[in-house]
Amino acid sequence: MSLEIGTDMNALQATNEFLRLYWAPLLCGVAVVAILPLIAGYIVLVERKIMADMQARLGPMRVGPHGLLQPIADAVKLLIKEDIIPDNADKLVFWLAPVLSVGAALLSLAGLAIGPAFQIAQDINIGILFVVGISAMGIFGIVLGGWASNSHYSLMGALRSSAQLVSYETAAGMALVSALLLTGTLNVKSIVEAQNKEGIWFVLLAPVAFFTYLVASIAETNRAPFDLPEAESELVAGYMTEFSGFRWSLYFLAEYTNMIVVASVATTLFLGGWLRPFARVPWLSFLDFAPPVLIMAIAAYCVLRVPKQPTRVQQLFMLAVAGLCFVTALVLAVPVVLPIIKPSVREAVAPFYAGIHGGFWFIFKVSVYIYLFMWLRFTLPRYRFDQLMRLGWHFLIPLSIINVLLVGVALIVGAYFHLQGWGLLLVTTPAAILALVAAFFILAVEKGHDARPDQTATSDFYVG
Amino acid sequence: MLDKILFYFFAGVAVGSAVLMVTRRNVVHSAILLITALLATAGIFLQLRAEFLFIVQIILYVGGIMVLFIFVIMLVNLDVALQQIQFARQKWVALLVALALAGQVGLMFWSSRKMPGQGLPVLTAAAAEHLPANSEEVAKSLFGSYLLPFEIASVLLLVAMIGAVVMAKKRT
Amino acid sequence: MGPQHPSTHGVLRVKLKLDGERVIGSECIIGYLHRGVEKIAENRTYQQFAPYVDRMDYVAAVSSGLGYCEAVEKLLVVEAPPRARVIRTILTELQRIASHLLWLGTHALDIGALTPLFYCFREREEILKIFEKYCGARLTTHAFRIGGLQYEAYDTLEKDVERFCKDFESRIVEYETLLTQNRIWIGRTKGVGILTAADAIAFGVTGPVLRASGVKWDIRKAMPYAAYDQYKFEIPVGTTGDTYDRYLVRMEEMRQSRLICLQAIENIPSGPIMGKVGKVLKPPPGEVYHAIEAPKGEIGYYIVSDGTVQPYRVHIRPPSFINLQAFDRMVRGHLVADVVAIIGTIDIVLGEVDR
């Protein structure tokens, strides 16, 4: 699709020419921006439910059956709430900050490919880099937000969170570099193809990179043990203190979109985007049936729950949810079942199959990744700011740089023996082990020269 | 057609925000305006099919240097400096200098119109499709013919980093 | 940090002198919750004053009640019957577990761990149910009377306590897996708020804070009261006296309390629950100082009687008030984030600090 349309056309012809060429990305773009608040809302609901479940309580149950309507109630509440602007705050910047934050988050979604078919910005040559770059813009939203509400506390919170973001971005960048060594290209689609060709997910080839990226991405979205900026105890709600109502929900949306972005980058790069697990293993092809069966089970469960709902309207709602799940199960089943019934129609169905199933698996992996975020959030206490920075600078960044080195060396050796796919494991696993040895070495050095009373050993925080 | 629209849009934004940046009293506003100017130039890089540079500009310039600027502005919290007058007395001298500069370049443009020989190279650029993939191209030449400058640049960055750290360290 | 700061366990205002992030000095401004309990005591009879004692340390009301009743019994030179003493021991130990659970929950929440709070409150709920069945109240129980008990133990008391103790062991293991080995928890607590043994004694600190600094002293062992001399239990002692040691000491104390309860419910002696105490108490003139081991430390009652129905002077030695003195020594040189952790680890209740 050449960008250059004949320069001599008049305006009208140009516009419909433009539309003809770019209707797909425009449509996807609008879809994503519209659906995202809903998705973010439901992620919040799921998070509160899981948190409750882990804490031996029920979580939101009041609005709609099992609190399913809770996000809508939250959204309405946020919209209605009065929008306070602190006096002599910087009006322009106060308005701009949340917009910038959300804009950066949503824009970086454009570069990602949900399924082979569904990608907003078709094959950007610099795919992953584009996503990382744009999400780096989110820092401005936070910093300017803190500055605009010109209260001392939120300024400190803003400075702290942006310092944290900047330092963990380098760590995340380095982790991505070591993964990109394996793919060789930046383009999102070709990364997944590369994993498909190799027949192995890159998480197995570069486990340390995946681990560092996981830690860095948690820190980058200000969540779980790294959510110091809005640590209630010292600076109340950090840079978000002065924002209320709709503005605050923009920040909230930005945080959750960032979480989705980070999760999908990890999925594309490490967990083989929209590939079905063991995509190329013939005898495991029955896994194709897994998605429809799974959704059908959910639908059945909903139907079972219908009689238990207290009021009529909740029963109806539950029925609607069951119906929805049933339809999705059908949609997923068609491309799988049809070729078996009528082998002739296989080629026609193939793109549909790839698109729909690919989409399912991608969303499935992203939700597993996000579940990990939530799980960490409920179990781990919070880092102190200096520990947080020390973990970032003294441990994560050197570890990821060493890892880049080792993966590079491993690849050269691999190429020398021209190993392929699972063969590569022979080379990359020793590289991973070497990286871990380096990690413990960094730790030993760390423990050694830090004898100050409040110094703490911060090895990889997965222990415990 | 689309190219023309894009270029004029980005050029307009760039020049507009640059002018505003220079004239704004509030430093934070001028920082934000500089960011928009940089983003506009990134847009122009994109229009010139230099994607790698587009993303490097965003990550390095906007995501790195401007964050540094904003940090320093916050740390130095300039409301004390706001009250002082922002513009040096020699405002008019500067305008004069700028006009002279503009005049000279304008003259060069104008004269090139007349004399075909030494005029602007009127080559038509290669069409967009068969341009080689940009980042691979940049990588090849960067690590191919320009390896030495690459190393020197890294040394330069190292020196700058150490300098900045030493300079900004608290004199404890 | 203003009086209504979310993590100061009540109305405590702390003025911090900061150098950047580090704390150089601190001053606690208290008195927001001062109700003049000691003045009221001089205008009430001995029995009427008992409920006031529960309102001081509202988290460990049973133990302050026990302290007061035993002090007055000492004044009257009267001994509570064995059955009453055993039931008192059981309820006090349960109250100790409940108080430590509340401490663990809020302390972990201050440092950022969300889940332990809900686990702790789930167990604490069980204990409060037992209190409610026994004496009708959950928090300020006023469970004991001078000379013995008011209410006979309800029939399923042994079974309830046994059931609670049985599954409490697995619950403690749950907390331990969440926190003890947790690298971030260790990071936030090890080496924070160190109090050496000498400082602890100098500042008159008592209870788990003192034991965490390495001083092996517990009134239940040193001067046994109620029925503590009949049971075997150890005193957990820390080494460095930092927040992590205090955490370990309190966790171990919960285990020991559980053992005491188990030993106690095996044989609750039968017999009267009320000692030889008349309706009107007129202790012979004189004075007494009686101290017991409350969950926060040594709570002491100095009662002077002039022979009338009303005590002439009642002075209460509150453990939180005196432990809080050591706060300034512990907080120096730490970061603002640690101040919250240190306030949590001293485990103060403002009702008791201000009286």
Add this chain to the structure above:
Amino acid sequence: MADESKEPKPVHVPTGDKPASSTPPVSTPSGKPADASAPAAPPKPPAPAAPKPPVVLQTPLDNEFVTRFRAKFGAALLEAMEDRKQAILIVERARLVEIALHLRDDEKFDMLSDLTAVDWPKRDRRFEVVLNVYSFAKNERLRLKVLAADAEEVPSVVGVWPTANWQEREVFDMFGIVFSGHPDLKRILLPDEWQGYPLRKDYDILQQDTAWVRENLGIESGQ
């Protein structure tokens, strides 16, 4: 005085209307033991029943510790007695710090559990500052008493036991006893500009905060 909120029980009117509690009107607060209507006298031998004169449980105490103490301080030890098996030493006010140092270093009383005061308006030296010390080594408690008149200063023991800091401030806050040598003697529980010392016997329980409320809030206190 409309005292609806608090229970009407003015202190210095001994025979005011009693709350409907069943206890008979209290006779003059002289040390009259339980009157006849008390139920069966406590059978415990040491606390004899009503007929005996008021049993004073305070018996003079002289064990080897007291002799050692007397040998060292002689006149400073005014009286040594034991009340309900708890040793009490009444010592001279001036030499309190010296005695405290001696107790802490030689006698191993290394912890000051409690420091408080009692107000006996009828005595000439009305205030009795009470120090409860405890020895970890000997697992023993000892009570030191110092008598001080209204304006007299009591030497502060903060040097010996730092824990006395806040406790002395509280005694000053409640009784008005000035502790000489205390690092920063000011009110700890009550607002700084509070007049009067609440725990003194002559301080009526009812009109506590009228002055403070009128001054700070400009309204009449509701007491």
Add this chain to the structure above:
Amino acid sequence: MLPIGHYLFLSLALFIIGVIGVVTRRNVIVVLMSIELILNAVNINLVAFSRLYGDVAGQVFALFIIADAAAEAAVGLGIIIAFFRNRETVLADEMDLLKW
């Protein structure tokens, strides 16, 4: 790809604005920012010509300029912070002492 004149004119405009900024503004930080703007103008030229001649060397050189701009900004801001900490001001006029 528009004729090269447009890009030259654009970079000239930015360059001039940058120079004006450097000369007129008293606040050192804004001066630094204007320098960034000037460097950016130069970049546009480089990329335009690299696109015109199809040789990617221009873009590589632009990369080096960005690296240099980063180094320069880092050291420049370091100086400003050190200066601000001692003299409490960020205005160019008051930076008249070589050694304070």
